[in-house]
Amino acid sequence: MICKITNKKIKPFMSFGKMPIANGFITKKDFKKEFFFKMEVGFSKKISLFQLNEHPKPHQMFNKNYPFFTSSSKGMVNHFKKYSEWVKKNYKKDLKNLIEIGSNDGTFLKNFNKKKINLIGFEPSKNVAQISSKRGIKTINKFFNYKNVKKLKNLKRKINIITAANAICHIPNLKDLIRGIDFLLADDGLFIFEEPYLGSMFTKASYDQIYDEHIFMFSASSIKKIFDLFNFELINAIPQKTHGGSMRYVICRKGSYKPKISLKKILRKEKKKNIDNIKSCLQFKKKCEISKKKLIQKLENFKKKNYKIAGYAATSKSTTILNYCNIGTDFIDFISDTTKEKIGKFSPGMHIPIVSMKHFQKNLPDRAFLFAWNHKNEIFKKEKKFKKKGKWFAHISI
Numbered sequence: 001m002i003c004k005i006t007n008k009k010i011k012p013f014m015s016f017g018k019m020p021i022a023n024g025f026i027t028k029k030d031f032k033k034e035f036f037f038k039m040e041v042g043f044s045k046k047i048s049l050f051q052l053n054e055h056p057k058p059h060q061m062f063n064k065n066y067p068f069f070t071s072s073s074k075g076m077v078n079h080f081k082k083y084s085e086w087v088k089k090n091y092k093k094d095l096k097n098l099i100e101i102g103s104n105d106g107t108f109l110k111n112f113n114k115k116k117i118n119l120i121g122f123e124p125s126k127n128v129a130q131i132s133s134k135r136g137i138k139t140i141n142k143f144f145n146y147k148n149v150k151k152l153k154n155l156k157r158k159i160n161i162i163t164a165a166n167a168i169c170h171i172p173n174l175k176d177l178i179r180g181i182d183f184l185l186a187d188d189g190l191f192i193f194e195e196p197y198l199g200s201m202f203t204k205a206s207y208d209q210i211y212d213e214h215i216f217m218f219s220a221s222s223i224k225k226i227f228d229l230f231n232f233e234l235i236n237a238i239p240q241k242t243h244g245g246s247m248r249y250v251i252c253r254k255g256s257y258k259p260k261i262s263l264k265k266i267l268r269k270e271k272k273k274n275i276d277n278i279k280s281c282l283q284f285k286k287k288c289e290i291s292k293k294k295l296i297q298k299l300e301n302f303k304k305k306n307y308k309i310a311g312y313a314a315t316s317k318s319t320t321i322l323n324y325c326n327i328g329t330d331f332i333d334f335i336s337d338t339t340k341e342k343i344g345k346f347s348p349g350m351h352i353p354i355v356s357m358k359h360f361q362k363n364l365p366d367r368a369f370l371f372a373w374n375h376k377n378e379i380f381k382k383e384k385k386f387k388k389k390g391k392w393f394a395h396i397s398i
């Protein structure tokens with residue numbers, strides 16, 4: 001495989017096998033034409049970058065039927081309110097122009113005053129972009145890439161803040177993304193984004209963060225090394241609790257702001273924990289293999305006891321767990337979810353029926369696989385009735 005930044009050859013260190021589109025919820029008539037790719041991961045030593053080898057083309061994942069909506073979790077709606085407040089508080093200059101990459105249904109942008117700030121969302125998935133437009137947010141239904149960005153000639157070097165959340169790791173051509181940022185960002189502008197954190201994935205062995213959309217798993221070390229190559233600079237990294245452990249990164253043009261002292265601490269910690277080198281990847285690989293064996297044993301035990309098992313929340317992450325561990329309807333009767341676009345369809349690859357939350361509540365199982373373990377507080381609060389009958393479990397400790 002080839003590193004997507006350095007173009008150097010790297011050897012994949014692990015394969016998760018054949019994978020479908022993580023958000024490719026499917027109807028029976030389409031089973032035969034389902035798309036699969038080989039999901040292998042590699043690590044670029046030079047820039048400490050954890051990345052997928054093969055992946056589907058962006059429009060195969062992000063199109064008019066993208067079934068993930070940021071507003072599907074109350075916790076995330078609250079988080080984006082706080083994130084917007086942090087941005088407003090931490091940008092000490094006059095905020096005139098702000099662009100969000102991967103703005104989805106507008107959950108983040110709606111927190112800003114559009115009368116005072118020129119707000120623009122870039123969102124290639126048409127159905128979610130339409131929701132954001134209906135909320136009155138200027139949304140460009142296109143991929144953020146240099147070709148599309150350079151059409152915004154009047155905004156050249158005028159954008160004070162470019163933000164993103166859980167979107168930059170979805171963009172395979174990072175060099176092109178940075179070219180777009182370079183075109184738009186004001187001289188003293190900031191590029192602020194948060195992404196699932198490689199360090200958290202390693203600690204928890206939450207390998208389900210790896211799927212087609214997540215081309216990269218970033219760390220502060222990798223982000224620093226990547227942006228250094230393009231005359232930009234990482235000046236801050238702030239850990240976040242979202243999505244099971246994320247990191248917020250702040251980037252500026254080289255030399256335009258002073259890096260925070262706390263950043264040094266994070267980089268040192270990553271070095272100490274080998275997050276900046278392949279050693280941690282090899283440990284992670286072992287952890288994944290053990291986790292897979294244990295999960296299958298657990299499910300077999302449940303079956304021996306005649307337990308009814310259901311899945312809770314048809315997350316993108318669940319696609320990796322189910323396909324890597326080869327878990328289908330032999331173990332799990334159904335997966336319940338709140339998203340109407342997923343209900344009535346089948347899970348990608350393993351074809352487990354997706355049902356409503358009402359179905360879950362009427363057919364409480366003995367054991368429920370919490371696929372949205374990252375939203376556990378929100379879910380446990382809602383599902384007190386289930387707790388009286390059954391127990392939650394997951395592939396990681398929850």
Ligand code: DWN
Nearest residue numbers: 068072073166213313314315316317337338339372375
């Ligand atoms: O990076 C990404 C993150 C931000 O969101 C995307 N690539 C895709 C998506 O990942 P995910 O599907 O793993 O996201 P969540 O937020 O862990 O799960 C969302 C799913 O969970 C939705 O289908 C809704 C469902 N859900 C539910 O059924 N009941 C969620 C909550 C909170 C609930 O109470």
Ligand code: SAH
Nearest residue numbers: 062070102104122125143144165166167170
């Ligand atoms: N920011 C939201 C959505 C994350 S899901 C949140 O944190 O909840 C990833 C989003 O990025 C999807 O809505 C997808 O359509 C979008 N996306 C993927 N590639 C993109 C690109 N090149 N430019 C802009 N958005 C992109």
